[in-house]
Amino acid sequence: MIEFSLNGKKITSDAEADTPLLWVIRDEFGLKGTKFGCGIAMCGACTVHFNGSPVRSCSLPIGAIANAEIRTIEGLENQHPLQKAWVEHQVPQCGYCQSGQIMQAAGLLATNANPSEEEIEAYMSGNLCRCMTYARIKDAIKDVATQSDAVVQIYNPKLESEQTQGVS
Amino acid sequence: MTRLRKDSIEHSRRSFLIGSVGSGLLMAFAPSINALEVITGGASQQLSGKLFSPTVWFEIDNNGAILVNVARAEMGQHVGTAIARIVADELGADWSHVEIKHVDTDPKWGYMVTGGSWSVFQTYVPMSQAGAAGRTVLIEAGAKLLGVNAHDCTTQNSMVVAGSQSISFADVVKSGKIDRVFSADELAEFKPKSPASRQLIAKPSQALDIPAKTNGTAEYGIDVELENMVYARPVVPPTRHGSVVKGVDDSDAKKVKGYQGYQILNDPSNTIQGWVTVLADSYYGAVKAGNAIKVEYDVGETANVSEQDIISQGEALAKDKTSGTLVVEKGDITAAAKNAKTSLESVYRTSSVLHFTMEPVNAAVEFKDGVCHVHCGNQWQSLFLPVVAKAVGMSEDKVIIHQYYLGGGFGRRLAGDYMIPAALTAQAVGKPVKLVFTREDDARFDCVRSPSVQQMNAYWNAEDKLLGIEHGAAAGWPTLAMAPAFMPDGVDKKGKYDPFSIAGADHWYTLDNHRVRAINNTLAQKTFVPGWLRAVGPGWTGWAVESFMDEVAHKQNVDPIDFRLSLLDASGKNAGESPVSVGGAKRLAKVLTDIRKQTNWGQSLPKNQGLGIAISSGQERDMPTWGACVAHVEVDPETGAVKVHKLTGLLDCGTVVHPDGALAQTQGSMLWGMSLALFEGTAFEKGQVKDTNLNTYSPLRMNNLPELDISFVQNTEFPTGLGEPGLIAVAPAIANAIFNAVGARVRDLPIRPEAVLAAMPS
Ligand code: FES
Numbered sequence: 001m002i003e004f005s006l007n008g009k010k011i012t013s014d015a016e017a018d019t020p021l022l023w024v025i026r027d028e029f030g031l032k033g034t035k036f037g038c039g040i041a042m043c044g045a046c047t048v049h050f051n052g053s054p055v056r057s058c059s060l061p062i063g064a065i066a067n068a069e070i071r072t073i074e075g076l077e078n079q080h081p082l083q084k085a086w087v088e089h090q091v092p093q094c095g096y097c098q099s100g101q102i103m104q105a106a107g108l109l110a111t112n113a114n115p116s117e118e119e120i121e122a123y124m125s126g127n128l129c130r131c132m133t134y135a136r137i138k139d140a141i142k143d144v145a146t147q148s149d150a151v152v153q154i155y156n157p158k159l160e161s162e163q164t165q166g167v168s
Numbered sequence: 169m170t171r172l173r174k175d176s177i178e179h180s181r182r183s184f185l186i187g188s189v190g191s192g193l194l195m196a197f198a199p200s201i202n203a204l205e206v207i208t209g210g211a212s213q214q215l216s217g218k219l220f221s222p223t224v225w226f227e228i229d230n231n232g233a234i235l236v237n238v239a240r241a242e243m244g245q246h247v248g249t250a251i252a253r254i255v256a257d258e259l260g261a262d263w264s265h266v267e268i269k270h271v272d273t274d275p276k277w278g279y280m281v282t283g284g285s286w287s288v289f290q291t292y293v294p295m296s297q298a299g300a301a302g303r304t305v306l307i308e309a310g311a312k313l314l315g316v317n318a319h320d321c322t323t324q325n326s327m328v329v330a331g332s333q334s335i336s337f338a339d340v341v342k343s344g345k346i347d348r349v350f351s352a353d354e355l356a357e358f359k360p361k362s363p364a365s366r367q368l369i370a371k372p373s374q375a376l377d378i379p380a381k382t383n384g385t386a387e388y389g390i391d392v393e394l395e396n397m398v399y400a401r402p403v404v405p406p407t408r409h410g411s412v413v414k415g416v417d418d419s420d421a422k423k424v425k426g427y428q429g430y431q432i433l434n435d436p437s438n439t440i441q442g443w444v445t446v447l448a449d450s451y452y453g454a455v456k457a458g459n460a461i462k463v464e465y466d467v468g469e470t471a472n473v474s475e476q477d478i479i480s481q482g483e484a485l486a487k488d489k490t491s492g493t494l495v496v497e498k499g500d501i502t503a504a505a506k507n508a509k510t511s512l513e514s515v516y517r518t519s520s521v522l523h524f525t526m527e528p529v530n531a532a533v534e535f536k537d538g539v540c541h542v543h544c545g546n547q548w549q550s551l552f553l554p555v556v557a558k559a560v561g562m563s564e565d566k567v568i569i570h571q572y573y574l575g576g577g578f579g580r581r582l583a584g585d586y587m588i589p590a591a592l593t594a595q596a597v598g599k600p601v602k603l604v605f606t607r608e609d610d611a612r613f614d615c616v617r618s619p620s621v622q623q624m625n626a627y628w629n630a631e632d633k634l635l636g637i638e639h640g641a642a643a644g645w646p647t648l649a650m651a652p653a654f655m656p657d658g659v660d661k662k663g664k665y666d667p668f669s670i671a672g673a674d675h676w677y678t679l680d681n682h683r684v685r686a687i688n689n690t691l692a693q694k695t696f697v698p699g700w701l702r703a704v705g706p707g708w709t710g711w712a713v714e715s716f717m718d719e720v721a722h723k724q725n726v727d728p729i730d731f732r733l734s735l736l737d738a739s740g741k742n743a744g745e746s747p748v749s750v751g752g753a754k755r756l757a758k759v760l761t762d763i764r765k766q767t768n769w770g771q772s773l774p775k776n777q778g779l780g781i782a783i784s785s786g787q788e789r790d791m792p793t794w795g796a797c798v799a800h801v802e803v804d805p806e807t808g809a810v811k812v813h814k815l816t817g818l819l820d821c822g823t824v825v826h827p828d829g830a831l832a833q834t835q836g837s838m839l840w841g842m843s844l845a846l847f848e849g850t851a852f853e854k855g856q857v858k859d860t861n862l863n864t865y866s867p868l869r870m871n872n873l874p875e876l877d878i879s880f881v882q883n884t885e886f887p888t889g890l891g892e893p894g895l896i897a898v899a900p901a902i903a904n905a906i907f908n909a910v911g912a913r914v915r916d917l918p919i920r921p922e923a924v925l926a927a928m929p930s
């Protein structure tokens with residue numbers, strides 16, 4: 001039995017220790033916003049936050065996450081500035097990759113409040129978008145990054161983990 | 169394709185029903201069959217009995233909320249938003265009151281297909297008319313309530329307005345007993361609103377499906393949960409056709425926790441052969457059991473086929489001038505060839521390409537009360553519903569396909585073959601089953617874009633006048649594999665052809681002598697199920713046509729844009745027809761002329777850099793979207809690596825119904841074009857594709873993103889499709905730019921650095 005926190009709630013799972021976190025989140029706890037794309041950590045559709053940092057849940061066995069804090073797209077509770085920017089910039093097409101894109105981008109802004117164009121590209125290139133919405137993803141991230149200090153505050157990695165998740 | 173489209177837009181010849189149902193107002197097209205005869209009990213009765221064609225219908229409730237029900241698949245093109253805006257604009261609705269809903273199939277309903285960039289094209293007129301009919305009825309009822317003459321009323325912001333008086337749609341719906349039938353002829357009287365009076369069409373708007381796609385709540389096929397369902401994963405056999413299961417050893421699978429056994433599938437529809445599915449109480453359990461199980465096969469005859477085998481057959485066929493079906497036959501190309509003083513021959517090839525939709529294919533199936541319920545995202549329910557019925561041995565009216573968001577379509581989900589193993593497994597185990605393909609399973613079961621070979625020949629006379637061009641195109645044919653009834657006859661009536669595997673070769677350049685042959689590569693056809701892939705035929709015929717036009721221009725020492733313009737005279741069959749292709753080749757000439765200015769064509773660039781041009785006319789001659797693309801590339805002379813600095817795209821698709829959606833689709837399709845040009849290509853090896861995941865298959869990512877400059881010709885012509893045409897011109901524009909940069913002519917897709925290096929003049 002493994003205990004960890006999912007979107008701020010302590011939970012336990014009886015799944016086999018080698019089961020990827022992705023399937024536990026989706027099928028045991030019913031949070032379907034995190035998606036399955038490749039299963040080999042190369043598309044980013046399954047990205048969640050592990051103690052505040054983006055990880056590929058398809059390749060993270062739950063045996064390795066005991067007592068960790070896991071946050072999924074649902075855990076952003078529609079409050080993250082990136083989510084608003086995603087709507088403003090009309091980013092999603094099919095939308096399937098976008099939970100992962102947003103979680104990855106949130107990870108970027110949590111450690112780098114004002115990334116350069118190259119830094120955005122380098123950080124986001126592990127996330128495939130088959131609909132090729134890259135130009136809009138980039139614009140939306142830039143938009144949030146150039147907003148007020150408040151955003152920087154939320155993403156200050158030195159603050160307690162609760163806040164670094166980007167949920168105010 | 170013409171037949172397909174006529175079938176699917178036949179509701180333009182249907183009557184239209186408007187009636188009070190419950191406390192709301194419902195509007196819908198009548199059923200297609202004997203539309204007038206079945207209307208016996210008035211519109212309200214028909215509507216409340218749901219005796220209507222639900223291709224699209226809309227409702228206004230007594231609070232004024234407008235619900236537009238859309239039967240088309242939502243796969244990123246925001247089609248529901250575009251359709252809803254057409255309706256809402258004609259109604260005079262307040263856009264903030266409009267919602268859309270994607271509906272399920274039912275066999276008694278209309279034809280359901282979303283592909284080929286047709287959605288807006290097909291629905292523009294019927295939806296405009298439907299909205300206008302709705303407006304008429306709301307005005308008539310509103311005028312009565314206001315005590316004014318209907319002629320003095322208009323609608324705006326969901327109100328019926330007469331001078332200073334007004335009444336909301338909600339109040340009209342609440343107090344009116346409405347019952348009206350518009351015959352097909354009456355409906356046809358409604359002309360779409362003039363561009364100047366439109367309030368929504370062509371204005372900025374946000375797509376209605378987007379918010380759910382930013383917070384994890386959008387529901388895709390893979391998210392479906394059915395009570396008591398079992399998870400399943402397929403074991404994909406070594407050949408697409410003809411595999412037979414000889415034995416299964418699941419002793420290792422039994423060690424997997426939650427393993428629930430396997431099924432050997434027997435498919436009466438013959439869609440799949442030699443399939444086993446593995447069941448478990450969790451998906452990961454099914455994945456592990458699938459890895460552990462050992463299946464022995466008698467394999468099909470294509471077990472050793474390689475990409476090169478398929479290409480070699482294509483080359484031989486393309487070379488043989490007697491092969492294939494004649495699709496274009498103008499003048500006498502044989503005589504031209506005989507009389508020619510000079511000639512040019514080029515052969516273009518494209519590799520197998522995967523759809524690689526982000527959401528691997530999947531389906532959940534449940535048999536309940538004698539009905540087979542299939543849950544999945546699909547683009548063409550009408551094609552596979554009968555196949556599911558046959559597979560499970562039930563009648564078509566006992567199969568329902570429930571629609572969800574599609575995690576990418578791109579043509580993959582036009583085929584519904586992935587429903588079959590799910591349905592057969594659920595039937596065999598007597599429980600609901602959710603079958604999910606792993607990425608590797610998905611790739612191995614993909615209906616790939618067939619490898620292709622095209623041979624182009626051009627002929628000149630003694631005065632160096634271009635006499636004509638001959639084009640032979642060999643590939644596996646999706647339509648032959650999946651919908652052979654849609655194959656038309658060749659121009660000489662000697663054989664049929666797949667229109668989706670040759671469109672684009674029948675281009676808008678005027679040539680005195682022009683022959684096009686569509687050739688089926690029979691080895692490709694045997695080895696796999698060829699699929700439709702974004703931009704379909706023109707996605708690869710355009711590669712040959714537009715590369716070759718450049719080669720011909722350079723051989724004549726003429727600027728490639730001047731050369732193209734000289735052939736775009738809009739004469740004869742290239743004059744176009746009202747309304748859809750009005751202007752014909754002139755509109756291509758315009759985008760070409762405009763993009764030349766826009767990109768400062770002819771500017772001098774640093775060494776190893778170049779601009780390249782290509783044009784496209786969309787998916788088909790009778791639904792042209794006119795486009796041009798200029799690529800700005802830089803070639804590394806040491807490695808042959810190509811960097812795309814910028815892609816400029818200019819498109820004329822008539823009225824742009826949903827401008828931001830159009831831009832998004834074109835950004836996506838142009839980057840797809842670039843991905844197919846430089847990054848994507850797999851190969852058959854022992855009868856299957858060798859690249860099955862992202863470790864070796866590498867579509868374009870953000871670090872490859874070039875600068876994009878995309879614009880649309882502003883006009884008010886008939887709207888044509890946009891989901892795909894942006895793709896077509898990109899690869900040839902890049903190849904033509906490579907030639908202008910370093911003098912290397914590449915003829916194979918994808919363009920690999922080694923090929924560029926090898927083609928560079930020393
Ligand atoms: S599914 Fe995890 S990275 Fe692709």
Ligand code: FES
Nearest residue numbers: 094095129130131
């Ligand atoms: S929006 Fe479709 S994969 Fe990214």
